[in-house]
Amino acid sequence: MKINVLVAEIGSTTTVVNAFQDVDSPCPAFLGQGQHPTTVNEGDVTIGLEGAIDSLKNKLKVESIEYDEMLATSSAAGGLKMTVHGLVYDMTVRAAKEAALGAGANIHIITAGKLMRGDLKKIKDIKPNIILIAGGVDYGERATAIENAEKIANLELNVPIIYAGNVENTDEIQEIFNEKNQFNIFCVENVYPKIDELNVEPTRAVIQDVFEEHIIHAPGMQRVKEMINGPIIPTPGAVMQASKLLKEVLGDLVTFDVGGATTDLHSVTEGSEEINRILISPEPVAKRTVEGDLGVFVNMENIVRLIGSETLKKEISYDLASIMEQHKAIPESENEKDFVERLALEAVKVSLNRHAGKLRNLYGASGKTTVAEGKDLSNIQYVIGTGGALTRLPNRIGIIKKALEEQEANLLGPTKEVQILIDNYYIMASLGVLSKSHPKAALKLLQESLGLKEVSNESKN
Structure with missing residues (x-):
């Protein structure tokens, strides 16, 4: 055939x-x-x-x-292993982290400021697939990124390096790594070119290109x-790509990807004008968080601890110890499915509470001031479920609906009026990579898997 x-x-x-x-x-x-x-x-x-x-x-x-x-x-x-090194954690480091996560990376070390000997030892032990160096707004501080580059170059690792910091450092950084023949150095636009300005998309694109061309994972x-005669990209990056494609025609959305080892949450939204006026630091339009402790198979015990075993025993009608001992990657019996549904509910709820921003009250001489911190999801119109748990469990829509109802107070989360969609064919990641060469087909098939009538950019506009 x-x-x-x-x-x-x-x-x-x-x-x-x-x-x-x-x-x-x-x-x-x-x-x-x-x-x-x-x-x-x-x-x-x-x-x-x-x-x-x-x-x-x-x-x-x-x-x-x-x-x-x-x-x-x-x-x-382990996927795409990266380490990220910047200047100030709340500024260039956070911007670099957002770029790496959005590209589908698993970040193993994040450092702010000058690298210490212990940091360098960790980098060597991890053997990352890519190292990302940032630091300094354009025409700002220069010394930290240059010193970090020199220290990393002296590790003599055969690892691609991406530099996305102060533009004034570009020639110097290239010279440092070009002297070491085992390094491929890629210089890209600054992830944090000005105070309170994020520029993560160019770095995300380079990370995926480097992954495709230079990385052998396993x-x-x-x-x-x-x-393969076409693209190969990290699986989380493919889910993000599909989410961004859907956003163009559907509007603001969140994608929950609940897996056996992790739970990823991808949001694609500019947020509301009201919240943006009181936001204390910028957020990327497309944001991914990965919760390495929230997996319904590999990390089952972590989720049970989050729920509390005594609480869980009161909720279920079967023996908890027995169901945990017999836990399989794919549940078969009704009790097993019920157990995984409860784990998935907690994974969705906790990942949402960690991903979304919050309203905070600050008190000063002029009285109380309300500010917003983190990602604003209040404009979300669609919530999408993908991954094994949220595409195959019987009560998958109910899981998402209940998680939205049990959001923490002051969370900038989706409203209860959002439309919940399921990736019924479990093909969202595949369509993310397909969209690189066949975007129209990928979009049509995505909407089919989600049970939607076809919507085009033209009809949305």
Whole structure:
């Protein structure tokens, strides 16, 4: 069988292959999905990829599959590991962090100011895929970024470096790393060019380009790259890409991606004019937070501790110890599904409370002043659920609805009037990478998976 486009999602536990047909026509189609356990531990992720393709063959009832294009997303072997180093935490460091997270990175170290010996040892131990250096507004402080670059260059790591700081330092930073032949240095626009001005999108784009061209994440990924003739980007970055694509036609939205190991929240909104007037520091339009302690399988025990085991025992009708001992990646019995639904509810609720900003009251000589801090989600029109838990559990819409009802006081969260949508085909990440080469097809298929009638940019405008 000849297929237009295959998209492989190489996850930490499962590899999924989605098949799409007629992507250059007005009526693109999602043909089906195959899956297989990811085979990092076997020393070659292509084993899992080939198994997922075999699974797809069985679903489509065909003996062989050929394809015009093969694209991929990856979070295998820890995904895109990055370290981020800036000047002042609430300014350039935060801007650099937003750029890295939005690109789909897993950040292992964030430092502010000059790197210490302990910081440098941690960088060496982590073996990051990319190091991001920032620091100083344009034509502002220069010394910290230059000193940090020199210290990192002396580590002699074979790691791509991205510099996104004070523009005056660009030539000096390039010279520092060019003297060390094992470094590839990429200089991009400052992530924080002026006070209270974020400029994260250029850095996000470079991070994904570097990932695609230079990064081998897991055993066998070189062979995977040989099979692929299109883009490969980090899986969280692909979900963000899909969210941004949808925002263009639907309006402001939030995407919850609840997985076995983490819960990611992607918001794409400028916020309300009322909140922007009292916001004490800028926020990016597209923001991602990743909660590494909120996973419904790998991090099940963390969520149970957040709920409280005694509280949970009062809520359920089955034995908690037994259900935890028998916990599977994919729940089967009704009790198992009920348990995972409760875990998913807590993951959605906690991740929302961590992601969204808050109103704060400040008291001074002139009395009380209300300010806003963090991301304003009050203008959100749609809440989207993706990931295994929020696409496959029976009560997935109820989980999101209840989480919205139980928001913390003073949270700048979505209102209860938002429309809840589910990525029913579980293809949002695949369509994020597909949108790089076939944006119209990706948008049409996204809306189909969400159960929406087709909306275009023209009809929205």
